[in-house]
Amino acid sequence: MRSASDDVAAVRRLAHAYHAVALAWRTLSGELAAPLWARNAAAVAAEEFDRRARLEMGRADSAQHKGEAT
Structure with missing residues (x-):
C-alpha cells in the first residue's frame, strides 16, 4: 500500500x-x-528495509521541497 x-x-x-x-532484522x-543461512537472510532483509527507508525519506523530502517551491 x-x-x-x-x-x-x-x-x-x-x-x-x-x-x-531493518533494525529488528539486523x-x-x-x-x-541461528544457522548461518538464517543470519545471512536476516542481513539481506535488513539491507532491503534500510533501502526502502532511504527511498521513502527521499520521497518525503522531495514532496516537502516541492510544496515549499509553490
Whole structure:
C-alpha cells in the first residue's frame, strides 16, 4: 500500500517504520545461535528495509521541497 506523495508526514512515518524493521532484522542477523543461512537472510532483509527507508525519506523530502517551491 502506497501513501500519497503529498502526505509528507505519512511518508516519513513509513520511512521510520521501515528503519525499525531493518533494525529488528539486523539484530536477528547478529544472533550467533541461528544457522548461518538464517543470519545471512536476516542481513539481506535488513539491507532491503534500510533501502526502502532511504527511498521513502527521499520521497518525503522531495514532496516537502516541492510544496515549499509553490
